[in-house]
Amino acid sequence: xxxxxxxxxxxxxxxxxxxxxxxxxxxxxxxxxxxxxxxxxxxxxxxxxxxxxxxxxxxxxxxxxxxxxxxxxxxxx
Amino acid sequence: xxxxxxxxxxxxxxxxxxxxxxxxxxxxxxxxxxxxxxxxxxxxxxxxxxxxxxxxxxxxxxxxxxxxxxxxxxxxxxxxxxxxxxxxxxxxxxxxxxxxxxxxxxxxxxxxxxxxxxxxxxxxxxxxxxxxxxxxxxxxxxxxxxxxxxxxxxxxxxxxxxxxxxxxxxxxxxxxxxxxxxxxxxxxxxxxxxxxxxxxxxxxxxxxxxxxxxxxxxxxxxxxxxxxxxxxxxxxxxxxxxxxxxxxxxxxxxxxxxxxxxxxxxxxxxxxxxxxxxxxxxxxxxxxxxxxxxxxxxxxxxxxxxxxxxxxxxxxxxxxxxxxxxxxxxxxxxxxxxxxxxxxxxxxxxxxxxxxxxxxxxxxxxxxxxxxxxxxxxxxxxxxxxxxxxxxxxxxxxxxxxxxxxxxxxxxxxxxxxxxxxxxxxxxxxxxxxxxxxxxxxxxxxxxxxxxxxxxxxxxxxxxxxxxxxxxxxxxxxxxxxxxxxxxxxxxxxxxxxxxxxxxxxxxxxxxxxxxxxxxxxxxxxxxxxxxxxxxxxxxxxxxxxxxxxxxxxxxxxxxxxxxxxxxxxxxxxxxxxxxxxxxxxxxxxxxxxxxxxxxxxxxxxxxxxxxxxxxxxxxxxxxxxxxxxxxxxxxxxxxxxxxxxxxxxxxxxxxxxxxxxxxxxxxxxxxxxxxxxxxxxxxxxxxxxxxxxxxxxxxxxxxxx
Numbered sequence: 001x002x003x004x005x006x007x008x009x010x011x012x013x014x015x016x017x018x019x020x021x022x023x024x025x026x027x028x029x030x031x032x033x034x035x036x037x038x039x040x041x042x043x044x045x046x047x048x049x050x051x052x053x054x055x056x057x058x059x060x061x062x063x064x065x066x067x068x069x070x071x072x073x074x075x076x077x
Numbered sequence: 078x079x080x081x082x083x084x085x086x087x088x089x090x091x092x093x094x095x096x097x098x099x100x101x102x103x104x105x106x107x108x109x110x111x112x113x114x115x116x117x118x119x120x121x122x123x124x125x126x127x128x129x130x131x132x133x134x135x136x137x138x139x140x141x142x143x144x145x146x147x148x149x150x151x152x153x154x155x156x157x158x159x160x161x162x163x164x165x166x167x168x169x170x171x172x173x174x175x176x177x178x179x180x181x182x183x184x185x186x187x188x189x190x191x192x193x194x195x196x197x198x199x200x201x202x203x204x205x206x207x208x209x210x211x212x213x214x215x216x217x218x219x220x221x222x223x224x225x226x227x228x229x230x231x232x233x234x235x236x237x238x239x240x241x242x243x244x245x246x247x248x249x250x251x252x253x254x255x256x257x258x259x260x261x262x263x264x265x266x267x268x269x270x271x272x273x274x275x276x277x278x279x280x281x282x283x284x285x286x287x288x289x290x291x292x293x294x295x296x297x298x299x300x301x302x303x304x305x306x307x308x309x310x311x312x313x314x315x316x317x318x319x320x321x322x323x324x325x326x327x328x329x330x331x332x333x334x335x336x337x338x339x340x341x342x343x344x345x346x347x348x349x350x351x352x353x354x355x356x357x358x359x360x361x362x363x364x365x366x367x368x369x370x371x372x373x374x375x376x377x378x379x380x381x382x383x384x385x386x387x388x389x390x391x392x393x394x395x396x397x398x399x400x401x402x403x404x405x406x407x408x409x410x411x412x413x414x415x416x417x418x419x420x421x422x423x424x425x426x427x428x429x430x431x432x433x434x435x436x437x438x439x440x441x442x443x444x445x446x447x448x449x450x451x452x453x454x455x456x457x458x459x460x461x462x463x464x465x466x467x468x469x470x471x472x473x474x475x476x477x478x479x480x481x482x483x484x485x486x487x488x489x490x491x492x493x494x495x496x497x498x499x500x501x502x503x504x505x506x507x508x509x510x511x512x513x514x515x516x517x518x519x520x521x522x523x524x525x526x527x528x529x530x531x532x533x534x535x536x537x538x539x540x541x542x543x544x545x546x547x548x549x550x551x552x553x554x555x556x557x558x559x560x561x562x563x564x565x566x567x568x569x570x571x572x573x574x575x576x577x578x579x580x581x582x583x584x585x586x587x588x589x590x591x592x593x594x595x596x597x598x599x600x601x602x603x604x605x606x607x608x609x610x611x612x613x614x615x616x617x618x619x620x621x622x623x624x625x626x627x628x629x630x631x632x633x634x635x636x637x638x639x640x641x642x643x644x645x646x647x648x649x650x651x652x653x654x655x656x657x658x659x660x661x662x663x664x665x666x667x668x669x670x671x672x673x674x675x676x677x678x679x680x681x682x683x684x685x686x687x688x689x690x691x692x693x694x695x696x697x698x699x700x701x702x703x704x705x706x707x708x709x710x711x712x713x714x715x716x717x718x719x720x721x722x723x724x725x726x727x728x729x730x731x732x733x734x735x736x737x738x739x740x741x742x743x744x745x746x747x748x749x750x751x752x753x754x755x756x757x758x759x760x761x762x763x764x765x766x767x768x769x770x771x772x773x774x775x776x777x778x779x780x781x782x783x
Contacts, residue, residue: 035181
């Protein structure tokens with residue numbers, strides 16, 4: 001059965017997921033440095049008024065990233 | 078102990094980790110800004126005295142998340158940390174990590190440990206950690222990491238004594254390593270260590286990983302590194318992700334063991350609630366624009382008091398010097414060149430200090446990251462970045478610190494566009510020019526009951542500058558073909574009350590940078606202008622007095638009026654006057670005559686000189702007497718010989734206003750852009766673009782209005 005893969009960009013405020021992987025190698029390096037690692041839990045906090053960027057909680061602090069960047073983080077929930 | 082043998086302590090840590098608090102605590106007012114040898118990155122250093130009486134140099138490095146740099150600013154850290162055999166090599170690296178976010182801070186620490194320089198870990202924000210209910214077993218941390226660990230609270234200085242004492246003992250370089258280099262990389266690293274002076278494997282590994290950070294190597298050494306990399310097909314960045322994962326898994330194990338109590342994040346509730354308001358659809362923007370309004374209000378209204386005071390002091394000093402010193406070219410150079418030149422720099426200090434007080438408070442409190450967050454999507458449409466907001470805002474006070482503030486933008490294209498358009502924001506040096514011209518051509522009346530027309534005109538000019546900046550950015554975004562990956566992966570720090578001493582240090586630092594940066598250029602230009610305005614071809618200058626006396630024999634002038642006439646005559650026949658007349662054909666289509674031409678020439682290097690030149694040329698003269706009403710009255714009387722009407726018609730006035738809104742007219746900005754972009758290409762393009770834009774717009778305005 002094919003599992004629909006979901007990304008951080010599709011999360012709703014308050015939703016929590018587990019980072020399962022990345023679809024962009026260049027960004028994954030930056031994201032992992034910031035503590036956004038596979039297996040880490042990520043909470044979607046809120047979006048900027050214009051819908052982009054978004055704010056998430058990961059590794060115990062708040063991180064903001066653009067939607068297109070959030071879309072490269074796959075999650076399980 | 079001589080300066081060359083002074084121990085060097087490097088402060089390295091994540092942004093918002095309390096690094097600058099620690100630096101300020103350690104060095105106090107003994108700070109100086111310089112450059113790292115060979116590179117143009119600013120170096121902030123200071124001296125601190127240790128308990129054993131020795132003085133050590135403390136160097137503050139830009140905040141970084143890892144040893145792999147993202148921006149130009151960050152590269153300096155790996156450049157210094159990888160170079161183990163120079164006078165710049167630190168004796169001890171102090172890594173600062175935020176106790177409430179230790180995991181991420183330790184990533185950087187383990188990288189620095191592996192590089193092999195003696196390291197001390199400082200865990201900061203212990204007060205916040207206590208409030209959040211987080212606690213660690215520092216003995217275990219220290220034992221497992223193999224480095225001394227010092228918990229501190231940089232806010233009130235608790236733990237600093239322990240740190241200073243720790244720094245007096247010789248910290249041994251760490252022997253163990255956290256990261257094991259991949260098998261594939263072992264061979265090239267071994268080869269590299271054999272051929273070059275490299276202390277350990279990880280350092281050698283980073284040589285291969287970061288070719289752009291090896292500026293300290295000689296040409297042939299770099300060739301060796303390149304050759305090894307090519308032969309072994311070592312691609313930089315290939316293993317970086319895997320390295321990060323390996324390090325974090327070590328850190329997780331370590332923290333599992335060393336954490337006594339962890340937090341459930343409930344201590345950050347107030348921060349989340351603040352975010353609810355400050356990033357709100359409506360309130361978020363209202364508050365941001367309200368803050369902008371407050372900042373501009375204070376720059377333009379409140380700063381005028383100290384500015385007038387400075388202006389007056391320098392005018393008096395000039396007058397005093399002219400009075401007491403024997404007459405001669407040296408006195409004239411001092412009283413009419415150097416002193417007004419210095420005054421022209423210092424008069425901007427109040428505005429710059431106020432602006433950076435605000436910016437620093439916004440940054441310290443964590444709000445600035447929210448500004449970036451709010452504005453990123455809008456700014457991106459114009460090829461800019463959320464981080465461009467700070468430089469553009471700063472540009473309203475002065476383009477020099479604003480352009481320096483673009484270093485935080487890691488994307489090359491967005492940074493260049495921001496640098497390019499920032500000088501279009503109307504800086505405080507344009508204000509005196511605007512004020513005098515508006516007073517001249519816009520009636521001081523109220524419209525709709527409470528809007529002052531002159532105020533509206535001024536606001537319109539600021540808006541015009543802003544629109545020009547945004548539109549130029551958009552055009553550049555279309556024209557610049559280069560496509561760099563742009564990203565915004567940015568921490569939103571927890572809100573906190575600003576530490577006021579940090580705000581104070583920032584004000585001092587930025588003001589100093591402005592006075593030194595702009596000061597050098599403005600002072601030099603003031604001297605050159607003095608020469609151009611004081612000497613002329615032939616002997617018309619030396620005979621000025623006789624000629625004017627002859628001309629005005631029958632006029633019964635007061636002595637003051639006569640002196641003013643002589644000054645005006647001299648300026649007309651000086652080199653500046655000659656140049657003004659020479660460019661008259663070029664500026665005639667804009668509605669200007671040679672007198673305005675002289676003012677354009679003299680204000681080429683610094684636009685604020687315009688007012689002073691106008692005062693002299695229209696012989697309101699008399700050193701320092703740049704009283705607005707007298708200049709205004711005199712300018713109003715000036716007749717255009719061709720039309721018989723007033724010289725300063727609304728068409729000419731608006732044409733000049735538009736010209737000064739767009740024209741570069743600032744040598745210091747060009748010098749800073751040269752420094753920041755490492756070449757003349759950008760500053761020259763900027764000069765050309767802004768001059769063409771100014772000329773074309775002024776031409777259009779004059780032709781339409783007249």
